[in-house]
Amino acid sequence: MKKVFAEDILRDKVAFVTGGGTGITGGVARAFAEHGAKLAIVSRKEESLIPMKQLVEENGRECLAVTADVRDFVEVENAVQRTVEHYGRIDIVVNGAAGNFLCAAERLSANGFGTVVDIDTKGTFNVCRAAFEELKKSGGQILNISATLHYLATPMQIHVSAAKAGVDAITRNLSAEWGRQGIRVNGIAPGPIEDTEGMKRLLPEGLKEKITRKIPLQRFGRIADIENAALFLASDAASYVNGVTLVVDGGQWLMGTSLA
Ligand code: HXC
Numbered sequence: 001m002k003k004v005f006a007e008d009i010l011r012d013k014v015a016f017v018t019g020g021g022t023g024i025t026g027g028v029a030r031a032f033a034e035h036g037a038k039l040a041i042v043s044r045k046e047e048s049l050i051p052m053k054q055l056v057e058e059n060g061r062e063c064l065a066v067t068a069d070v071r072d073f074v075e076v077e078n079a080v081q082r083t084v085e086h087y088g089r090i091d092i093v094v095n096g097a098a099g100n101f102l103c104a105a106e107r108l109s110a111n112g113f114g115t116v117v118d119i120d121t122k123g124t125f126n127v128c129r130a131a132f133e134e135l136k137k138s139g140g141q142i143l144n145i146s147a148t149l150h151y152l153a154t155p156m157q158i159h160v161s162a163a164k165a166g167v168d169a170i171t172r173n174l175s176a177e178w179g180r181q182g183i184r185v186n187g188i189a190p191g192p193i194e195d196t197e198g199m200k201r202l203l204p205e206g207l208k209e210k211i212t213r214k215i216p217l218q219r220f221g222r223i224a225d226i227e228n229a230a231l232f233l234a235s236d237a238a239s240y241v242n243g244v245t246l247v248v249d250g251g252q253w254l255m256g257t258s259l260a
Pocket of ligand 1 (some may be wrong): 099109148191
């Protein structure tokens with residue numbers, strides 16, 4: 001996809017990106033680096049981070065790989081501290097770390113439900129909370145990666161729907177509380193995005209064509225579509241945008257097209 005933003009819109013901004021090694025948030029991290037940002041990418045597993053670190057560095061940008069489980073506040077605090085020791089600041093936080101699997105509500109264990117809520121919702125809070133002082137200093141911002149699953153109802157996804165509804169609540173509440181401190185807080189709700197591990201696992205076999213016909217824009221999204229939305233929200237072009245979760249789904253959720 002052709003680049004639509006000037007390549008220096010995030011020059012020297014430090015972006016702390018959870019889940020930034022792979023998938024949609026990996027694309028966002030890479031796009032931020034291509035537009036001038038210095039990266040700290042965070043994941044539970046180092047092997048999820050190394051290929052992205054190498055790619056970013058090959059392209060002449062800086063990338064710190066930090067292992068931390070977003071469910072563990074102390075690990076998150078340490079990851080924030082390492083980033084600040086390395087770069088001296090944090091300007092942008094992207095909460096992209098997420099858990100997901102398909103499971104009917106009557107078969108889902110309490111721990112299965114809680115695990116996804118812990119990763120997505122509590123993890124998002126933990127990272128925002130741990131980065132608050134740095135974001136206050138830098139006049140920074142937060143971008144929470146959400147979903148559209150909870151706008152209507154999505155069978156087999158009660159855990160993720162509840163978790164992402166919580167993420168959206170965090171976006172709104174923090175935008176109100178921290179906007180006063182100069183921190184913008186927004187979200188992005190991707191629709192069906194092709195070529196992601198999540199979609200490969202979550203999309204039932206043979207349904208892609210049927211779903212495509214029901215998407216007003218008649219195609220699945222691409223990771224680049226989410227990258228561009230994130231670049232806009234992270235840039236000065238969005239300096240008066242606060243408390244919004246931007247839906248990037250080709251109009252899919254309005255049609256009530258369940259993915260599961
Ligand atoms: C039912 C499952 C399950 C499954 C795990 N559990 N996988 N239950 N079906 N397929 C249950 C386990 O039985 C256990 O409960 C509990 O969840 C914790 O599982 P663990 O494996 O011990 O936890 P952990 O190692 O922490 O792993 C958590 C995980 C994670 C959530 C399963 O491995 C994961 O999500 N990996 C995928 C990451 C991913 O694809 N992220 C992209 C998300 S895309 P019990 O009771 O047995 O102890 C996304 C987009 C949403 O979010 C929008 C899509 C349209």
